[in-house]
Amino acid sequence: MKLTVIGVGSASPQVDKNPSAFLLSIDNEYILIDCGEGTQYRLLDQSIKVSRIKTICISHLHGDHYFGLIGLLSSFNLKGRKDPITLVGPEGLQKILDIQFEAANTTLNYELNFVLNRNSQDKVLLEKKNFKIESIPLIHRVQSTGFLVTEKEGDRHIQAHKLPENFPLPFYSELKKGNDVVDPLTNITYLASELTKSGTPKKVFAYCSDTAYNPEIVPIVKEANLMYHEATFLKDLDQRAEMTQHSTALQAGKIAKAAVVKKLLLGHLSSRYKSSEEHISEAKEAFGNVEMAIEGAVYDVI
Amino acid sequence: MKLTVIGVGSASPQVDKNPSAFLLSIDNEYILIDCGEGTQYRLLDQSIKVSRIKTICISHLHGDHYFGLIGLLSSFNLKGRKDPITLVGPEGLQKILDIQFEAANTTLNYELNFVLNRNSQDKVLLEKKNFKIESIPLIHRVQSTGFLVTEKEGDRHIQAHKLPENFPLPFYSELKKGNDVVDPLTNITYLASELTKSGTPKKVFAYCSDTAYNPEIVPIVKEANLMYHEATFLKDLDQRAEMTQHSTALQAGKIAKAAVVKKLLLGHLSSRYKSSEEHISEAKEAFGNVEMAIEGAVYDVI
Numbered sequence: 001m002k003l004t005v006i007g008v009g010s011a012s013p014q015v016d017k018n019p020s021a022f023l024l025s026i027d028n029e030y031i032l033i034d035c036g037e038g039t040q041y042r043l044l045d046q047s048i049k050v051s052r053i054k055t056i057c058i059s060h061l062h063g064d065h066y067f068g069l070i071g072l073l074s075s076f077n078l079k080g081r082k083d084p085i086t087l088v089g090p091e092g093l094q095k096i097l098d099i100q101f102e103a104a105n106t107t108l109n110y111e112l113n114f115v116l117n118r119n120s121q122d123k124v125l126l127e128k129k130n131f132k133i134e135s136i137p138l139i140h141r142v143q144s145t146g147f148l149v150t151e152k153e154g155d156r157h158i159q160a161h162k163l164p165e166n167f168p169l170p171f172y173s174e175l176k177k178g179n180d181v182v183d184p185l186t187n188i189t190y191l192a193s194e195l196t197k198s199g200t201p202k203k204v205f206a207y208c209s210d211t212a213y214n215p216e217i218v219p220i221v222k223e224a225n226l227m228y229h230e231a232t233f234l235k236d237l238d239q240r241a242e243m244t245q246h247s248t249a250l251q252a253g254k255i256a257k258a259a260v261v262k263k264l265l266l267g268h269l270s271s272r273y274k275s276s277e278e279h280i281s282e283a284k285e286a287f288g289n290v291e292m293a294i295e296g297a298v299y300d301v302i
Numbered sequence: 303m304k305l306t307v308i309g310v311g312s313a314s315p316q317v318d319k320n321p322s323a324f325l326l327s328i329d330n331e332y333i334l335i336d337c338g339e340g341t342q343y344r345l346l347d348q349s350i351k352v353s354r355i356k357t358i359c360i361s362h363l364h365g366d367h368y369f370g371l372i373g374l375l376s377s378f379n380l381k382g383r384k385d386p387i388t389l390v391g392p393e394g395l396q397k398i399l400d401i402q403f404e405a406a407n408t409t410l411n412y413e414l415n416f417v418l419n420r421n422s423q424d425k426v427l428l429e430k431k432n433f434k435i436e437s438i439p440l441i442h443r444v445q446s447t448g449f450l451v452t453e454k455e456g457d458r459h460i461q462a463h464k465l466p467e468n469f470p471l472p473f474y475s476e477l478k479k480g481n482d483v484v485d486p487l488t489n490i491t492y493l494a495s496e497l498t499k500s501g502t503p504k505k506v507f508a509y510c511s512d513t514a515y516n517p518e519i520v521p522i523v524k525e526a527n528l529m530y531h532e533a534t535f536l537k538d539l540d541q542r543a544e545m546t547q548h549s550t551a552l553q554a555g556k557i558a559k560a561a562v563v564k565k566l567l568l569g570h571l572s573s574r575y576k577s578s579e580e581h582i583s584e585a586k587e588a589f590g591n592v593e594m595a596i597e598g599a600v601y602d603v604i
Binding site: 061 | 314315317339342346347364365370372373376377380381394398404406407443
């Protein structure tokens, strides 16, 4: 699992920042999380194969998190995409897209499967073969939902040297799943626990933006391998953070510490801040392993 | 009157092009014509004072001409704009904006005055002190309208050396408008034709995108000082141009020649073309004074 940062800006446009967009790759399949204006151009700049995007998750309907979506979906169509897209988003998003497709006389050549996100705690939004996406209920001025993406534990690894010669091939996949196998010809039982080792451990990425300080998410993001948390303000503006329902860098650090995540990435800084150094040192008051999310950088989720 | 080119790309996103957006300045007031995705970021890159934009004209509801509008209008609000905006656009545009403002709980702090453009020929869409905007009916897959922006002729220039001493100050403005003045005290008549010269001649800019070849617009754009005309294809693809209701470079040249415009700018080239040289030479078969519209460049309308 890898996270590519496309945009970490906040609501006011800035020359050197793009609005929110993050690309999570799992086994060469991409999940796009948020899609601010210009995201499709940034994906193009970075030569990212957009055909690999199969899932798009939109956190909330403030423009800096979704104004680029209609353009990306329209371009998929122009380029002849046939592969379906699963779009996870809040109430209202589908109508916003439909009205614009209709105005352009656009009929999509691919399926756009909408998953309505009602922001209920711990709800599984999407489950696929190798990952699942659950909602993280956030607190913001409009319904806002974070996403907990869990890459499932991989198949168990076969210990080939422990297997007898001429071991029947069809038994492999059962053992990989952790199931014991009885050979009907010989009546011998093969134990998965003896013949296999654990597969790749599960990986968890948590995306929390935009939100006021919300300790209720701690049990949900518990022990995530990587958490992105917005840090719009510094703590001296905590009242402004509360009023606008955003977080401070210190609050992001507190969530990370309480949830014992492995690593914290910060972003969505207010355009009033010209540097991010103070955000990092402030978050470090609570939690050590913290970095600024840098546009264009790729982070291993380990 | 000056034209700043912000974007001349066509529907498929390209690394080195921005979608359609043009800024026309008249006496330090800006008219934004079309607003493709990312326009607000390009205006920021070019340090353009967006507070000077008072009028926005949207030609049609294909995304490469308007997907950046909602972001620009939202950012005006975030930045505390109070000055009204006049928005000229087709049926459906207002609803697309309203539904998105509503989803974000956004109440605009400035007036957004919508002028519905029904595409009827020669209709005056907007008339202000120093310019007027008329529609140019285009032919496209959805209703598409070009814009004819006419900077009105300036006030006549007073020939100060021809005026008597102690010439009454209130008479100046009448003479500037070209009106003769009778002094009620002396009964002397002052003739505007003798005491003034013509003011700055009117300037006309014509914007024609997107459209199939449409000679019916020739009388409307007649003698424009500058015409921007789309040239999506070269003439070897004229059937594709007809099918998709776009123009070839030659067709753009033919319109320019028939209308005796002073200068032609081409743009909106299909992403299949890596260079624009052939478009220029093809347009020159019909019309000599032609250039490619270059993003970031400023063209005097003379």
